[in-house]
Amino acid sequence: MKDFMLKRTIYCGKVGIDDVGKEVIVSGWVHSYRDHGNLVFIDLRDREGLVQLVFDPEINGEIHKLARQVRCEWVVAAGGLVRNRSEGMENPKIPTGRIEIACTAFEILNTADTPPFEIDNADKVAEELRLANRFLDLRRPAMQNRLMVRHRVAKIVRDYFYNEGFIEIETPMLGKSTPEGARDFLVPSRLCEGSFYALPQSPQLFKQILMVAGMDRYFQIVRCFRDEDPRADRQAEFTQIDVEMSFVDVGDVIGIHEKMVAEVWKGILGIDVKLPMRRMTYADAMRDYGIDRPDLRFDMKLRDISDIAAKCDFKVFTSTVKNGGIVKGLCAPGGSNAYSRNDIEKTLTAFVSDLGAKGLAWFKVAAAEDGSGIDLQSSIAKFFSPALRKAIIERFNAQNGDLLLFVADKQAAANKALAPLRIKLGRELKLVSDSQYEFVWVVDFPLMEWNENEKRFDSLHHPFTAPVPEDLHKLDTDPGNIRSQAYDIVLNGNEIGGGSIRIHQPAVQEKIFSLLNISKQQAEDRFGFFLRALRYGAPPHGGIAFGLDRLTMLLTGTDNIRDVIAFPKTQRGQCLMTEAPGSVDQKQLEELNLRTQKHSHEPEKKE
RNA sequence: GGGGCCGUAGCUCAAUUGGUUAGAGCAUCGGACUGUCGAUCCGAAGGUUGAGGGUUCGAUCCCCUUCGGCCUCGCCA
Numbered sequence: 001m002k003d004f005m006l007k008r009t010i011y012c013g014k015v016g017i018d019d020v021g022k023e024v025i026v027s028g029w030v031h032s033y034r035d036h037g038n039l040v041f042i043d044l045r046d047r048e049g050l051v052q053l054v055f056d057p058e059i060n061g062e063i064h065k066l067a068r069q070v071r072c073e074w075v076v077a078a079g080g081l082v083r084n085r086s087e088g089m090e091n092p093k094i095p096t097g098r099i100e101i102a103c104t105a106f107e108i109l110n111t112a113d114t115p116p117f118e119i120d121n122a123d124k125v126a127e128e129l130r131l132a133n134r135f136l137d138l139r140r141p142a143m144q145n146r147l148m149v150r151h152r153v154a155k156i157v158r159d160y161f162y163n164e165g166f167i168e169i170e171t172p173m174l175g176k177s178t179p180e181g182a183r184d185f186l187v188p189s190r191l192c193e194g195s196f197y198a199l200p201q202s203p204q205l206f207k208q209i210l211m212v213a214g215m216d217r218y219f220q221i222v223r224c225f226r227d228e229d230p231r232a233d234r235q236a237e238f239t240q241i242d243v244e245m246s247f248v249d250v251g252d253v254i255g256i257h258e259k260m261v262a263e264v265w266k267g268i269l270g271i272d273v274k275l276p277m278r279r280m281t282y283a284d285a286m287r288d289y290g291i292d293r294p295d296l297r298f299d300m301k302l303r304d305i306s307d308i309a310a311k312c313d314f315k316v317f318t319s320t321v322k323n324g325g326i327v328k329g330l331c332a333p334g335g336s337n338a339y340s341r342n343d344i345e346k347t348l349t350a351f352v353s354d355l356g357a358k359g360l361a362w363f364k365v366a367a368a369e370d371g372s373g374i375d376l377q378s379s380i381a382k383f384f385s386p387a388l389r390k391a392i393i394e395r396f397n398a399q400n401g402d403l404l405l406f407v408a409d410k411q412a413a414a415n416k417a418l419a420p421l422r423i424k425l426g427r428e429l430k431l432v433s434d435s436q437y438e439f440v441w442v443v444d445f446p447l448m449e450w451n452e453n454e455k456r457f458d459s460l461h462h463p464f465t466a467p468v469p470e471d472l473h474k475l476d477t478d479p480g481n482i483r484s485q486a487y488d489i490v491l492n493g494n495e496i497g498g499g500s501i502r503i504h505q506p507a508v509q510e511k512i513f514s515l516l517n518i519s520k521q522q523a524e525d526r527f528g529f530f531l532r533a534l535r536y537g538a539p540p541h542g543g544i545a546f547g548l549d550r551l552t553m554l555l556t557g558t559d560n561i562r563d564v565i566a567f568p569k570t571q572r573g574q575c576l577m578t579e580a581p582g583s584v585d586q587k588q589l590e591e592l593n594l595r596t597q598k599h600s601h602e603p604e605k606k607e
Numbered sequence: 608g609g610g611g612c613c614g615u616a617g618c619u620c621a622a623u624u625g626g627u628u629a630g631a632g633c634a635u636c637g638g639a640c641u642g643u644c645g646a647u648c649c650g651a652a653g654g655u656u657g658a659g660g661g662u663u664c665g666a667u668c669c670c671c672u673u674c675g676g677c678c679u680c681g682c683c684a
Contacts, residue, residue: 032644032645032646034642034643034644034646034647035640035643035646036640036641036642036643036646036647037639037640037641038640038641038642039641039642039643040643041642041643041644041646043644050644052643052644054642054643056641071635072634085642086642088642089642089643089644091643091644093644094644097644100642114617114634114635115617115618115634116617116618117617117618117619117634118617118618118619118633118634120645121618121619121633121634122618124618124619125618125619126613126614126618126619126676126677127676127677128614128675128676128677129617129618129676131676178684180684181683181684182682182683182684183682183683201683201684202684204684226682226683227683228682228683229681229682229683231678231679231683232677232678232679234683236683354610354611354679354680355679355680356680458684459684460684461684462684463684464684465684516684560677570675570676570677571676571677571678572675572676576675576676
């Protein structure tokens with residue numbers, strides 16, 4: 001006994017010209033209906049697409065009457081004969097537009113409340129409303145397609161790793177909190193009163209231990225959790241393609257994974273990615289692009305002009321250089337026509353000052369007044385001798401009509417402002433194409449960087465990253481200049497994956513901990529299990545992790561991570577559909593030996 | 608924790624410098640209609656202008672507080 005009579009024989013979207021003359025049964029959601037009093041048309045939607053149902057009172061008066069009652073988003077099943085639409089009645093807008101189903105059977109499986117927004121127009125609807133009614137939002141083909149792409153990426157990746165001899169192994173979700181890195185999500189333990197699990201920020205130590213255990217090649221498509229503020233491309237709960245391999249060097253890991261990426265791009269977009277992908281050192285990336293994830297779809301490299309600036313009479317420049325800063329800038333091709341003086345001094349300057357820059361110096365490249373070639377024009381041009389102006393033009397190989405923009409600051413501060421400025425200009429000057437994919441491996445990262453506030457070194461990647469062997473001797477003398485065997489894969493300015501060769505000798509690991517100001521005792525408390533594992537015969541090993549969410553974003557051309565996650569959270573980490581997080585019963589708290597507490601000093605209410 | 612944008616009918620938006628009864632399209636409901644496909648035509652209903660307070664003769668508009676969404680800095684080994 002079924003609770004419906006008509007059983008589907010084919011998906012709506014799959015009914016085609018080959019089915020003409022066949023009896024079929026379709027089921028799905030009423031996308032739209034057109035009632036002519038006589039004929040009734042229903043566009044029926046399922047996962048695979050739309051198909052037009054026709055109800056003719058001459059054919060079957062009873063179901064025609066029934067069909068007149070349906071409304072959008074009702075769930076129905078219909079059976080009938082597939083037939084060609086006669087000439088002039090075809091609808092080229094939908095793939096099934098050449099055929100229709102002349103219905104002889106019809107069943108209303110469910111009615112539906114009027115939806116809070118029209119499925120067809122949901123792309124224009126406030127995201128808040130879409131998230132609260134995700135079951136409706138996900139009925140949209142665009143959303144279903146993104147989830148489908150995500151699924152297919154996972155499938156390609158699984159198949160790829162299966163063929164390469166990798167084993168998918170699950171690691172715990174309830175783990176131990178490690179104070180480094182991002183903030184942990186904590187889960188109170190009922191059985192161990194007063195203790196907490198942490199949700200994994202990544203399976204880092206587990207996958208390394210799997211290498212110690214001899215699994216040799218591990219991968220996992222795994223949820224990770226970092227309790228930090230979300231962004232457009234970042235959720236607290238996200239998915240990694242996590243990989244680890246034994247007896248490998250940097251080249252091995254890169255080789256395996258660029259092939260994986262190429263297979264994904266081929267499988268999803270049909271695009272042949274040229275292998276091997278190019279590589280760039282961290283130092284070069286920072287010098288030319290001001291950032292460790294350069295967008296190589298366009299050139300517009302940053303140039304340091306500190307040597308020229310030191311000789312000018314512009315005090316902002318000279319004093320910056322004198323105080324150990326740099327003057328760095330870029331040349332926007334055609335920028336002096338695209339940006340008015342007001343654009344530069346208001347919009348662009350505001351843009352960089354939001355990023356911490358103190359100002360933005362500019363020159364327009366124009367025909368020289370004396371008719372001899374080109375020259376720089378600016379309110380500050382007078383502080384530069386003709387020779388210096390010429391030197392600047394040459395540094396950028398600037399052309400008439402270009403716009404030169406400079407930030408004078410400490411090196412890191414200048415890069416921090418210029419790198420996003422470069423991206424903004426590249427976009428606005430239409431130097432980037434959406435169909436262009438420029439991959440690059442960034443390598444030779446510094447192992448550590450000095451943390452001025454804490455007076456210690458911090459890992460750039462994480463504390464298990466192996467140094468470059470030739471730099472090992474600097475461990476005691478010059479730790480800030482040790483390069484690491486870390487690598488990031490960057491696509492169009494997005495980091496899509498990153499990893500490293502790991503330290504496999506306990507002595508080196510302990511040395512690194514001490515440089516990071518982690519005492520023997522602390523290391524023992526936090527990573528004791530791991531250090532112990534390293535002492536029992538750890539093979540050389542390394543790995544990588546890709547962000548599945550971000551990969552899917554790039555493959556589907558969205559800049560909103562929530563579009564590639566079925567049930568995402570808002571910027572405050574809430575699910576607007578389920579209203580998580582929520583309060584819990586007192587009884588649950590008691591079982592966990594937890595008590596919630598209001599601020600002891602509540603802000604005073606104004607009278 | 609900081610900065611910015613936004614919130615008007617179910618949805619998307621409008622509303623002159625602060626001024627009369629807050630409008631339109633779509634959706635909804637009722638009716639008409641023989642091939643539509645954004646159907647069409649006729650009609651109806653639909654509002655705590657996110658919430659609270661203030662200024663004012665008068666507030667969607669100005670000010671304060673607050674809630675929510677988005678973007679962003681910090682944060683994200």
